[in-house]
Amino acid sequence: MLQFARRRSAVARSAVALTAGLMLATGLSACATATDETPTAGADAAAGFPRSITHDKGTTEIKSKPQRIVALDNSLVAAVVLLERPLVGGIASYRNQKTFPDYLGDAVKDTKDIGPLDNPNLELIASLKPDLIVSATVRHDALYDKLSKIAPTVFVKTTGPIWKDNITLLGKALGEEAKAASKLADYEARAKKIGAAVNAKAGNPTVSIVRFVDGPTRLMAHQSFIGIILKDAGLKRPASQDQDTFDQEISEEQIELADADHIFVTTVYAGGTERKTKFQANPLWQRLKAVQAGHVYEVQDELWMTSVSVQGAHFVLDDIAKTFGVDPAK
Structure with missing residues (x-):
């Protein structure tokens, strides 16, 4: 009888210990689950x-x-x-x-x-x-x-x-304030390096941007996406585009306003292609110093005009570095 009582007591103690262990494990699990469910609170703060x-x-x-x-x-x-x-x-x-x-x-x-x-x-x-x-x-x-x-x-x-x-x-x-500042700083530093290399190699050239669209031809100035990139690079613009505006519309009679040491051209849709063909067939276009020097370059409108992004700006810098044969500073 005494042995039975001792065995029952031992079993009871084991059961209590097991229950306590399960409760502790459950509590730890619950704590872990609660922590897993609310990690953003601390991260957000x-x-x-x-x-x-x-x-x-x-x-x-x-x-x-x-x-x-x-x-x-x-x-x-x-x-x-x-x-x-x-x-x-x-x-x-x-x-x-x-x-x-x-x-x-x-x-x-x-x-x-x-x-x-x-x-x-x-x-x-x-x-x-x-x-x-x-x-x-x-x-x-x-x-x-x-x-x-x-x-x-x-x-x-x-x-x-x-x-x-x-x-x-x-x-x-x-x-993501720090990342935004870092990405912009990296782009601006690269633009300055490439611009400095172009100026050193080509003697501070003027750069003209001509956009052919279905309508008046546009010369892109400082407030346009490409205008900002060229300004960040420290590249000179012809007087017609050295303006704190978005663009200037010109007719064929004003083709001379497009002239510079180097001309980059973009084209939008079929209407732009037709306009470009007419412009470039005009004798006034043939008289431009950039045309006579063979310094006219066709580039992608979707990158130079409408990408409006750091990613697009880097592609523009790639094109500029390649055109002038300078280090792309990557």
């Missing part, structure tokens, strides 16, 4: 979230670091990719570009095309459950209120003339 972003349409509170971003402009699509954040939806088609540009690579392979620039699909955007939407007032001013009901929305004012400022603002909205 460390990254400075929640935060208020002042932008062109007001102030928007972003509660946590965005993980599902929709961008409604091609330059902002490229900016999100530049900052290496998750882009679930974006505008793919832009002018003569029908898909996301190849230079964005695999970063947009899972990104949904949310419709044309002038009429994005709001239902599709909502179905993507974004936690941040970015666009520009110049693009979608009328849609701001509707977009804001889908997710926190940040609008830049425009795209071309302030494309670098837009990357800085997007860096704040995405919690």
